[in-house]
Amino acid sequence: MAKAKTAYVCNDCGADFAKWQGQCSECGAWNTLKEVRLGSSVKTSASGGRSGYAGSLEAKVTPLAEINLEELPRFSSTLEEFDRVLGGGFVPGSVVLIGGHPGAGKSTVLLQVLCQLAQQQDALYVTGEESLQQVAMRASRLGLPTANLQMLSATDVDAVVQAAAQVKPKIMVVDSIQVMHQAEIQSAPGSVSQVRECAAELTRFAKQSGTVLILVGHVTKDGSLAGPKVLEHIIDCSIMLEGSHDSRFRTLRGIKNRFGAVNELGVFAMTEQGLKEVSNPSAIFLQRGDEVSSGSVVMVVWEGTRPLLVEIQALVDASSLGNPRRVAVGLEQNRLSMLLAILHRHGGLMVGDQDVFVNVVGGVKIMEPSADLALLFALVSSFRDHPLPRELVVFGEVGLAGEIRPVPSGQERIREAAKHGFKKAIVPHGNAPREPIKGMEVVVVKKLSEALGAI
Secondary structure, X not given: OOOOEEEEEEOOOOOEEOXXXXXXXXXXXXXXXXXXXXXXXXXXXXXXXXXXXXXXXXXXXXXHHHOOOOOOOOEOOOOHHHHHHHOOOEOOOOXXXXXXXXXXXXXXXXXXXXXXXXXXXXXXXXXOOOOHXXXXXXXXXXXXXXXXXXXXXXXXXXXXXXXXXXXXOOEEEEEOHHHOEOOOOOOOOOOHHHHHHHHHHHHHHHHHHOOEEEEEEOEOOOOOEOOOOHHHHHOOEEEEEEOOOOOOEEEEEEEEEOOOOOOOEEEEEEEOOEEEEOOOHHHHHOOOOOOOOOOEEEEEEEEOOEEEEEEEEEEEEEOOOOOOOEEEEOOOHHHHHHHHHHHHHHHOOOOOOEXXXXXXXXXXXXXXXXXXXXXXXXXXXXXXXXXXXXOEEEOOEEOOOOEEEOOOOHHHHHHHHHHOOOOEXXXXXXXXXXXXXXXXXXEEEOEHHHHHHOO
């Protein structure tokens, strides 16, 4: 029996080394090298050898000008919010990786999609974590059509590829990639080598056959996708299904997409019939109480290709601790500290002895700096116990010098606010509308002192 070879692979960047070392010399991360046991022989695919992740059967040099520019035909997932995150639907031969915390609804939404698509085309659902009876019970509970969907319970990736070659599905789901394994690799399922090789084998099959492949991935304690970083490199689209257990809403966010925009956001509601798409998410995140309280303001953020209105709340209270607390939910903690320093330097408001709590209503995570001005307004409103007008909307980026910087798509943000009945907007000077907007008073500001004076 040939001796198994070993290598050490960085769990962050995927670089491999002949021996273990404390720091990865490629990405600089510490203690991320994991031992990988390689097979004693190189496995050959049905095409006669490894042909790369793209799955092309022949290596032929082609001039760039001679490449066909026709778009690949897409087909819908039957859910508009899902199609939005994908960039318009599934592309034949593409590989989609969907991750999320346990109980977020990954298996539920994929079972819904495949049961509907199976009515028009061949679909295969491969489950490695659940039995076929468990999946059938879920489909029956959700009231889904189950007549045409093909099911397979397997964890051997070779058996999965062989069965898929016989069925020839247009779309296939593998739930999940962490339980798949290859017999030639000695390490346990879920290890770096097993996840990498199984994903590569399934990706080659999808590219060669034109099958849409959807891989379900686990996440770590910090919410990132588990497994080697190369897993995210070889797939075409990576999306995350986010949402807490105490909330009925789930957000589907695009992290990587070779066929569409990244950071696109789809909103779903968890019901007894599964995940239902929310066509107007702004109406959900703006379910405010009848009485307006201090520390609350509505802002307009840009998610992917559309504006989204969300409410931000702040609470500034006297601290009994020597080191006041700074808590941000839905916003970046370091950005909150930076904005508090700007507020002290250019706004004349000292909150160094106050506890500061900030929350974005609805569980939305704000990734862009257009929420800076709205956050400062909420902080000042809470500190002074002065409620802001209910019909006010605010957005803008705040610089370190106290200037208010314009943000992209400012006109569309103002129109979205006017469509939802807001009467006044405080925006950067660079986002002033070219034409008056009916029913909307727009106040433009250049400095933070001007903005605080407007309230």
